[in-house]
Amino acid sequence: MNKKLLFFFCIVVLLCSSCIPYNLFGSENTLEDISAPKIEEAPLQGTWKIKKIVPIKSDGTSEESESAIGDELYISTKLFRFSDYITLTPSYKGVRLNIQDFLLKNYSRYRESIGLNNTQYDVIIISDEEQGLYHNIIKLNSKEIIFPYKGYFLFFEKISEKIDSAVIQQSDEILSKKKETVITKEYQKEPISMLIGVRNNSTKGTEFTSADYSTYLVYWNGHQETKPLVAKSSQLFVPRKSGFWIIGNEGYHKNEVFVDRLFAHPVESNLEQEGIFVENSLLKNITYVGQSYISTVNKYTLSVNKEMKMGLYNLNELDYFQSLDIQEFAGKAGLNALEDVLSKAENDIGNLGINLSDMIFPKSDEIGIIHQQGVWNFNTIIQANGNQGQIFEEYKVNLIPRLKFFHANQNLIPWKEIKNYDPTAIDAAVSFSGEFVLIQNPRYFSLRSIKNGKILDNSGLQIHIEGTEKIIMIEFGLGNYSDYWKTEFLKQRDVQEIKD
Template sequence: MKKILSLISLVIVSFLLASCAPKNTISNPDLYGVWQVKEIKDVEEKQKEVDAALRVDDYIYISDDDYIIGNDVIKDAKTKYRKVSLKDYLFFNYKIELNDTGGLDADVYSIYEDDSFRYDLIISEDKMMIKLGKYLYTLTKTDKALDEVHMKELVALVDSTEAGASEAIDENIGFLLGLREDKDGASTYKTIYMQPYKGEAYELDYLLVPRRDGFARIECAKIEKDGIYQEDFLVINDHVNTFESLVLYDAQNEKELDRMRKILFVGNDYFSYEIESKLRDNGDIGIYFLDNYSQNNKAALRELIDEGETDNTKTYSMDEFKNSLNDARNLTVVRNNGYWILKQRDYDTKYPGLYKDSYVMKKPNKNLVRFDELYFNYETLKEKFPKLKDAFSAPNKSMVMIYKDKTLAAYSVYRDEIMDEIFSIDLNSKIIMNEWALGQYGDMWKEKFISLGVKKIK
C-alpha cells in the first residue's frame, strides 16, 4: 500500500466551507471523495510534462477534515465559494485559454489556511480543474472510498517529505519598473531598478528596456514637420547606438504641440502608445516594434498572440490599413488582475472620435511579454492588501511585489506563502513595464544602471 502511494502525488482537501455571505459554511457533498487526473495541460509553455506535480491517472482525495495538495498538508481549511463564468475566470485570473468553455458556469472553491489563500478548485460539468505551477489539471470523480486509516497514512507520507525540504534565496534578484507620470497634460517617464534583499534602488529619468542582446532607451522628442510640431519617440538600442550626445529638439523653436503621445506599455520587442490630437486621430492606439521603429508600422494581432492560436484576423496592405477605421492593429497592452492583457479599440464609423475598448481573449506571446505569471489569487491579495493596485511574482517564486496605496513593497515567499516585507519605496505612478533579473543578471543590471549615471533613491 505505502509503495503504491509513494509513486503518486496526491491532493487531499478538507473543507469548512465558509462563504462571504452571512452563512458560515457551504456544504457540497459532491466535492468530497476521490478524483482522478485525466488531463494535464501546460498553460505557460508547450513542453512535456516532465516536471508535473501529478501524472495522468493519479488520484486527488478530498475529505471534510484534511487536505493534501501536492506536498502540502492543510488541516482545518476554510473555503470561499463563488459562481463564475468559466471562460472569464480562467482568463482573467490565470490567463488560461481553453476551447469549448464559452457559456459554461463553474463553482469555484478557494481554499484558505490560517486566512492565507492556497488553491482554487474549479468544478464545471462534473469535472474539476486545479492549477499547480504551470499546469492545469482536469479530473473526474471516481467511486473509490477514503477511509480514516488511509487518510492518516497519506498525511504521514506528506509530512515526512516536507520535513527535509529547504528553499534557497537569490539575494541578487532584481526588479525593474518602467513608469509614466501624467501631470498638467504632459507625460514624463522613468525607470527604477531595485534589489530588495540588498535594500537598494536606482532611478533613471527615461525608459531603459532590457532586450535579449542588451538594452534599449526610449526618449520623448518634439519634432517639426511641415511647420507643425509633434511629439514622437526615439528608440536607441545600445548595441547599435551609444546613449551619449542625444539632442532631442531645439528648445528655442519649441511651439505648441499638435499631437501628444502617451506610452501605455513597454515589453521585450515592442512598445505601445496612444495619440491625443487637437485636430484628428484622437484616441489612436497601436503596438510598435522597438527595432526599426516607425509610427506607420503597427503590429497586427496575429503577430502578438501565442503560436498555434486560431486567428481570423485579416491581413491589410498599408493602403487598406490607412483607410480602415476598425482594424485588428488598433491594439495595446494593459494590466488586469496582475497580468498584462491585450486590449483592442474599435472606432465608431458614424461619429469620428468615438470608440469602444474590449479585451482580446488571447494570451500575449513571449516576444511581447516574456514572463507574466502571478502565483497568488488576485482577489485574495486584495483581501490581504485592501489598497492593492497591482502585484508581480518573481519567476523563481521567491518574492512578490505588492503595489498598494502609494507604496511598492517586496515580500519574501516561502512554500507559496507570503512572509515578511523586506523592502519598500514610495511610488505613485502608472506602471508600464516590468522585468525580473535572476542570478548573475541581478548585479549585471545594477552595473548597467550605475554606468548611465543613475540617481540612487534608496
C-alpha cells in the same frame, strides 16, 4: 441634450460590463494551441557558405576575419544557425525596400561601395523573440545573400537546398543542454534583479505634453535575510540583447507643426549615432515595452488626437512604424477570435439601442498591450464618437490573456491573494521565482517578501507615487545578469537609491 446624456450613460454601462473581459480563446488549455502562422518553407531555405567578407566601416579591414570564409549558415523553418547563434523557432518576414536608404540608415554605407547595382532589394528579417535573436539579410538573388554580422558584410552563396540531418540533430542537442543548465539552477540562491518601467500620466503644461517615464530597479543578492536594493531612474531603461537602451517619446512643435517623436537608442550613444525613431502628428503614450516589442496608444487631446488607436511594433523596425497584425503573433486563430469578440461587442452595443455608425471599431493591426491586475493583456479599443468627433469614453476588450511575448511568470501569486493583502491594490509585479512582489495602490509602490505563497507584512519598502503611474515594463535578470544590470543601472547619472 437628453439624447447625448442617454448615449453617454450607455457607454458607461458598456465600460462597466467590460470589466469581465471576453476570453477569445475559450479555456486555458486552448491558449496553448495559438501560434504564429506556419510557413512551409523559409524564404532563404538551405545551406549557405561565406565566399567574401567586407567590413561595414568603410575604413575597416577584413584581414582578421578571412579565416571565417567557408563557414556555413543554415536556414529553414525549424532552424537558423550561424556561429554561436542557434534557434529552432525562427520567424521570417520579407520587406522590399530602397537599399540605399536602408544601408545609409543602418550602416552608413552606399550601395555601390559594397557592389550593389540595383535600388530595390528584398530584406529578410529573421527573429526569435524568446532568445532575442534579430538579423537582417539582404537577398541579392536566389543563390546569393549578404548577412550584416558583427561589423562585417558576409557574402554567402547557396551550396545546398537542404540542411544535413546531422547539423539539425547537433543543434537540437546543444540547445537541450543549455535548457537543462537553466532548469537545474537554484534560482533562490542567485542574485535577482527586476526592472519595472512606469509611465506617469499626470499632465504638466499643455495638452501637447508627453507622459513622463521612469524605471525602478529591485535587486536581491540571494540571501533570505537581506532586504532588496531599490533605485529609480527618471528614464525608461530597457535591457536588450545588445545592452541597455533608453526608450521614450516627446511632443514638440517643428516648423509650426506639432510632432511626436517615439525614440530608442543605446545608453552609450544617442539618436544621431545608433538610435531609431519615428516622427508623426499623433501624440503617443507607451503602454508596453520589452526587449523586442513596444506598444503605444494615441494620447487623446482635443486639438491633436481624436482617435484612440493602439499599435504593437517590432522595436528593431521602429523607424518603419508598421504596426503588427494580430495574425503575425497569433495566426489565423487570433484573427478569428478578434472577429468573434468584435461581433459580440456589436450585438451588445446594438442591444443598448446605440447606432453602430456612432462607434469606431478597431482593425486587426490596432492591437496593443497593457498591464492590469498583475498580468499582461493584449488589448484593443472600441470608441464612441460624439457629434463633433469627440470621444466620450473608451470601450476596451481584453484580447489574449497570455502568449510567449512576456518573460514574467504571472501566476506565482493570484490576484485574489494580492487583493486580500491590500484591498486598495490596482496592479502588481511578482519576481521571477517568487521572492518578492511589488504592489501598486493609489498612493504607494509597496515591496513585500513572499514565503510559501504568502505575502509577508514585516519587510520591504514603500515608495510614494502620484497615483497616475502605469506599469509598462517588467524584466528579470538572474545570476551574473542580475549583477550586471545593477552595475549598469546604478552608474547612470540620474539614478537615486530609495531607502526606508
